[in-house]
Amino acid sequence: MSKASQDAYRKIRSGILSGHFPAGGFVTEDEFAQFCGLSRTPVREAIAELVSEMLLQRSDTNRVFVPVWSDEDEEELFTLRAMLESHCAARAARLISDDQIAALRTHCDFIDKAISQNGEPDVSGFVEGNRRFHAVILAAAQSERLGQLLRFVVSQIVVHRTAEQYSRADMQQSQRDHRDLVSAFAVRDEAWAGAIANTHIRRAANAYKTSRAS
Template sequence: MSKASQSAYEAIRGRILSGEFPAGTHLKEERLAEVCGVSRTPIRDALRTLAAEDYVRVVPNHGTFVSEFSDDDIEDIFVLRSMLEGYAARMAAQRATPEQIFELREQCKKIDTSMKVGDEPDRDAFLAANRRFHEIITEAAGSERLAQMIARLIEQPIIARTAQSYKEPQIERSNRQHMELIDAIESEDGSWAEAIMSGHILAGYQTFKQNLDPAGDRSEEDGGPARLETDPSKARRQPLRVVSGSKPAPRRK
């Protein structure tokens, strides 16, 4: 993508991730064009790209809407991640280079440090190191396609915010799993590595559910940041509810 399209893409994506455009928001092309300072053409380009990455959903002749995620969607995402990243870990156990293993250890140390500096863990440092840790595993697996599949799952806004909710004991447990994973990879034991990684992701899912769900409705608890969504005075239409993702799984018999 070139200049205008690229900047529009980043601007819109950033606003979705930051929550400025919450799920369900009707993204109107002309308004986005004003905000981004370009014409509608590159805006449309950016929206198609975002649609391909599941950030938004395009309804023909109606517009594009920020994707919404049901509880089932979220479970689906975590379960698939557990499978894909588990498989990546298995491959990494066969293929990781000593340099990659070294760098994995580095990230673990950074996460350790992030917990010990202040009385509150340094979330940004944890997030960055955690992200890099998983990235190295994925790289070590050696499949660009697999990496893309995983990226598409973890880039979802709802997932991106998951790790925000980690408390200190959960970070600690998570990092112990990281270290065991390194052991498994170093001993070239693919099955072990896969099992640890799958469990690691699914543990993250439980943390996510416990920390966010019981808190009840988690929208606008503090009024939230000023939103750029459709000006209420002009919003004569309710945005369509765009349901994304899985149908309920049929239960046998």
Template sequence: MKSIIENTSHSLTMRVFSEIEQAILSGAYSAGDQLVESKISLEFGVSRTPVREALKQLELEGLVMTIPNKGTFVVGISTEDIHDIYTIRVAVEGISSQWAAERISEEQIKELENIVELQEFYSSKSDILQILQLDTKFHEIIYDISGSRILKHTLASFHNQLKRARESSLLTTGRTISAVKEHRAIFEAIASRNPKKAKELTELHIMNARDNIMLLLNKK
């Protein structure tokens, strides 16, 4: 019985955590907004315990900050954070593609190619939502192929934190087309099992994405 109660509590905490996290990353909550336990517990229809635990987890993620005797406030993702995340991604994603090129199977080649072909199709239709979802899938498959659990966890977290910035970037005229072309080139390098080229093309792809996003942010 105790185990069931603990599992239920953990599930509620994760649900509250995930929804607040997405609200922060999507911009529904702005930096400086206060998160009140009692209000959130009413919104979710849960007790204050899972809300309190979720807020602690969000603080560990650096998305909120608790000030004694004042409350919990949204920190969010700053322009500097975005730049730093992309700079780290340049190095780490390059390694993921390098390892993927060394380890990819024929079945995985077909899976990755299918994603690229779908991106090319939806790019011709200017369907940004589908392209964004496929962009995430493309990188997730490469993380899987790399074979590193730590690398996959780290990069998946970065991708999630950058969701709103990536949406803005792909909405930019010309970036969607160039991003899909870059994915095609990365795929071909990985499929031909060329680790050096796969690494270099991926690093260039992430740098291009970073430069495009920073240009957009600096205009605001």
């Protein structure tokens, strides 16, 4: 993509994740262009990329909208993510470097600070720390194919909506999973790391379902 298209992609994606463009709502190219402060040409290319990532969809009449996921869609996404994250963690346990383990510990410290804020936890900080943590694991797994699959399946919309519903206790449990993963990586235990990653994602799935039901 051109630089202008990349800028449009980042801005539109951020608008989707923040809820500025609500699920189910149709958005025209002109509206996206106005939002980005760009012409329609780079916006059109950005939309095509976002459609390929399932963050946008096209209707039968070619109108663009933010998708609405059914319960079955969401469950399938979590199931696929649990399988992929488990494989990713097991592979990373075999290939991870000492420097990457140190980076994971640094990201855990960052998340700890977000959770322990006075008053309400810093959800944005928690989400960002979580993103950095899992990015290191993916890099350690050294598989571009796996990375492509995870980017296709993992939706930051679900991640952020799940985190928004987390209590401080939920965040602390998630962080214990992170610390356990670091321990598994430190001893290069593939089975342990894979099992923790699977439980970690299933726990998130159930937190999300609970928040939807309440």
